[in-house]
Amino acid sequence: MQFILLGSTASGSSRNGGRPGHRTPSSAAPRIPILITCSNETTSEFHTCPSAATTCPSPSASSSSSKQRPAPSTTTCPEYFRFIHSDLSPWRDAGITREAVERARDKATFRLVVVAGRAYVDKYRPAFQTRDVFTLWGILQLLARYPGRVPDLDLMFFCDDTPVVHAAAYPDPSVAPPLFMYCKNDSALGIVFPDWTFWGWPEVNIRPWAPFLEEVERESRRVPWHYREPYAFWKGNPDVGGLRSDLMRCNGSDWNARLVRQDWEDADRNGFKDSNLAKQCTYRYKIYVQGRTWSVSQKYILACGSPMLRIQTSFDDFFSRGLVAGKHYWPIDADGMCPSIKSAVDWGNAHPVQAQRMGEEGSSFARDELSMDYVYDYMLHQLAQYARLLRYRATVPKNATELCLESMACPADGRAGEFMMESREKYVADYEPCSLPPPFTLYYKVGKRVGEVGSKVKRMEEQEWKET
Structure with missing residues (x-):
């Protein structure tokens, strides 16, 4: 079954004529420091x-x-x-x-x-x-x-x-x-x-957003998408929310997932050598799962250039309300996340061009629509x-x-x-x-389209399990 990515009109993207991060001055006048x-x-x-x-x-x-x-x-x-x-x-x-x-x-x-x-x-x-x-x-x-x-x-x-x-x-x-x-x-x-993390999170050594974007772009180029591990990856603290505990049950080859518990105290003692988010772009798929409510990790995951597998959540921050299912991320059913993750990875590996495009749409959003x-x-x-x-x-x-x-x-x-x-x-x-x-006039149309994508993914998963 072919999965069709949504058109750019659904995302509200302003990349055409949009302003990239930290624009060059428009006049020859000296800049004021x-x-x-x-x-x-x-x-x-x-x-x-x-x-x-x-x-x-x-x-x-x-x-x-x-x-x-x-x-x-x-x-x-x-x-x-x-x-x-x-x-x-x-x-x-x-x-x-x-x-x-x-x-x-x-x-x-x-x-x-x-x-x-x-x-x-x-x-x-x-x-x-x-x-x-x-x-x-x-x-x-x-x-x-x-x-x-x-x-x-x-x-x-x-x-x-x-x-x-x-x-x-x-x-x-x-x-x-x-x-x-x-x-x-x-x-x-x-x-x-x-x-607050747009300006840095010193306790866990997460750099401010602007220098992070520069670093993650360099790191992403080091391992092109086709050469990344063909699994879904998540690393974080599973003790801050029920969904994260449920996610840890999906670990292993049966579900195409690689899940790692992050111990921030141990990372601090080791100088954060293995917890640089910019260096975690070596897998073809990255999982986003909420913490107690939302999680600041979403923007870092988007920036990797790997399709974000977004586990269903009711919580949004200011920018995630502009993300579109099927374009910027692949929706994952929270009630059946293990088979849903496996299905997403199987589909992406079988349709690498479309999967890579989704990853690029997500990273473009992070870089262009979410510049400082x-x-x-x-x-x-x-x-x-x-x-x-x-x-x-x-x-x-x-x-x-x-x-x-x-x-x-x-x-x-x-x-x-x-x-x-x-x-x-x-x-x-x-x-x-x-x-x-101006205020929304098409909000409910966008919401309906997101729901349609979720339903389509669900039908794909059900069909896949019938055939296995």
């Missing part, structure tokens, strides 16, 4: 932020100089940007009051306020490892990259995995507390934001749309601390400091962000 000035460690001024006179004004204050900005972008953002409208739709009509934001305090990890282009944070509870640190670092990069473009705002951020604002608890969604988070499913309300340019553009559009809904003027909380590049980067050392330097923006953007597309 983003400087980080660390004082001598022994002085009392260490870790302090520059004075207001040296920072960029807020959008309203800088409107008189808007004529100096580049011409509006002719590039439309990738299709998954439309979910910005979807995430904010509960508050679209009534807006967001200060009281609504305050109601999210008991769930939030921190509160972020931006006033006149300067960032302030009020931390409520510890985050796991450095999730909050690198999320805030990413927001500071946005402020530096697009100075004067992030409006005044006030938001609550949740740094854990499991969504905590349940739609069933709010028959009127407009009264739900607006909460930023890394993922959600259809039963949750929330505003999905890029996760687009990550920052997503953040900018999302925060701007959110700020428009605020029905009050954002003010600095009493217990908030100002954050700036210096206050975060100067005291950072070890791998955290290294990743901050690797992921920092070096120049102010001399081009406009991509143009935000």
